Amino acid sequence: MRITAFTKYGPMAASTRQRVLQYIPALEAAGFEVAVHPLLGDDYVAAVADGRRYPKSRLVGAYARRFRQLGDLGDTGIIWIYAELFPYLPAAFERLAFSGGKPVVYDFDDAFFIPYDESGNPAVRAILTGKLGPLIGRSAMACCGNSVLQDYARHYTSRTMILPTVVDTDLYRPGPQTAATAPLTIGWIGSPSTWCNVEPLLPLVEEICRSGQARFKAIGAGPAAAGVAFPGLELVPWAEATEIAEIQAMDIGIMPLLDRPFQRGKSGFKLIQYMACGLPSIASPVGVNSDIVEEGETGLLASTIEEWRHGLEQLMANPKLRHSLGAAARRKAASAYSLKAHAPRLVQVMESARG
Numbered sequence: 550m551r552i553t554a555f556t557k558y559g560p561m562a563a564s565t566r567q568r569v570l571q572y573i574p575a576l577e578a579a580g581f582e583v584a585v586h587p588l589l590g591d592d593y594v595a596a597v598a599d600g601r602r603y604p605k606s607r608l609v610g611a612y613a614r615r616f617r618q619l620g621d622l623g624d625t626g627i628i629w630i631y632a633e634l635f636p637y638l639p640a641a642f643e644r645l646a647f648s649g650g651k652p653v654v655y656d657f658d659d660a661f662f663i664p665y666d667e668s669g670n671p672a673v674r675a676i677l678t679g680k681l682g683p684l685i686g687r688s689a690m691a692c693c694g695n696s697v698l699q700d701y702a703r704h705y706t707s708r709t710m711i712l713p714t715v716v717d718t719d720l721y722r723p724g725p726q727t728a729a730t731a732p733l734t735i736g737w738i739g740s741p742s743t744w745c746n747v748e749p750l751l752p753l754v755e756e757i758c759r760s761g762q763a764r765f766k767a768i769g770a771g772p773a774a775a776g777v778a779f780p781g782l783e784l785v786p787w788a789e790a791t792e793i794a795e796i797q798a799m800d801i802g803i804m805p806l807l808d809r810p811f812q813r814g815k816s817g818f819k820l821i822q823y824m825a826c827g828l829p830s831i832a833s834p835v836g837v838n839s840d841i842v843e844e845g846e847t848g849l850l851a852s853t854i855e856e857w858r859h860g861l862e863q864l865m866a867n868p869k870l871r872h873s874l875g876a877a878a879r880r881k882a883a884s885a886y887s888l889k890a891h892a893p894r895l896v897q898v899m900e901s902a903r904g
Contacts, residue, residue, distance in 0.1 A: 713891065
């Protein structure tokens with residue numbers, strides 16, 4: 550049976566790779582054929598990462614192409630939708646997914662509803678609040694990246710499951726063991742849109758770097774970090790080919806989050822990447838972070854700047870603690886947040902939708 554997957558972005562986006570593409574081999578082994586149709590391709594993702602404007606004509610063309618694809622599903626048996634079909638168009642356009650009577654599996658790992666439901670623009674709220682409801686409510690299954698998103702989905706349907714954003718732990722694994730020497734490397738990986746979560750922490754990180762205790766490697770910040778410079782700061786462009794090696798070269802991984810509605814719906818992917826690579830991590834106790842990190846067991850949690858200072862100093866000063874937290878984090882990633890653990894669950898969802 551053919552599954553047609555509609556994603557928001559092309560394979561350069563982590564969401565597309567981790568929520569859809571990495572599951573295709575398991576689905577194919579179960580007898581499914583998967584066709585993936587991104588709304589916006591890698592040229593759009595690259596433009597955003599570089600801070601370049603994306604031509605409006607291409608956006609219009611992308612929406613037109615998606616309309617055509619929905620009207621020509623051929624022998625598709627299941628429609629698989631990540632995030633939404635038509636960003637910033639009303640709910641009526643999302644209902645087009647059901648016009649052919651095919652079962653729909655809906656998937657989301659971010660609080661995509663927040664920019665609509667809590668927009669500062671009254672017109673956006675009036676027209677787009679609840680626009681994801683039809684997708685969620687009529688889907689055969691809503692696969693939710695975390696419990697916050699599942700709670701939202703339950704307003705529309707009882708057919709929900711938590712499917713965390715996971716990694717292939719055969720690829721994401723601890724790097725070569727080397728004796729860590731000062732300065733250690735504190736690392737962060739993300740995108741220009743998530744760099745805002747790091748900014749409140751930068752004065753502390755700069756202070757630590759200037760002391761010579763550590764370097765700070767920031768991967769993927771792009772133009773959002775333009776103008777930020779201090780000794781020990783390394784701004785690294787994101788590249789799929791080097792992503793794992795860059796994480797393996799860190800000594801400590803961090804995931805600060807602002808305590809805001811959208812951030813509370815994040816699925817902790819950065820933490821899972823760090824943990825799979827055997828890193829000790831420090832995270833803000835916002836949303837699912839508090840479930841992923843077991844305080845003092847697989848990592849540390851920090852709310853205030855002083856808590857961040859204490860946690861970083863504690864890890865920098867204690868290699869045995871770094872090792873024990875990192876080893877426990879690796880074990881948890883392999884058991885709870887691995888592709889091996891969750892691919893059979895998604896296959897079962899698709900088999901149930903197939904009927």
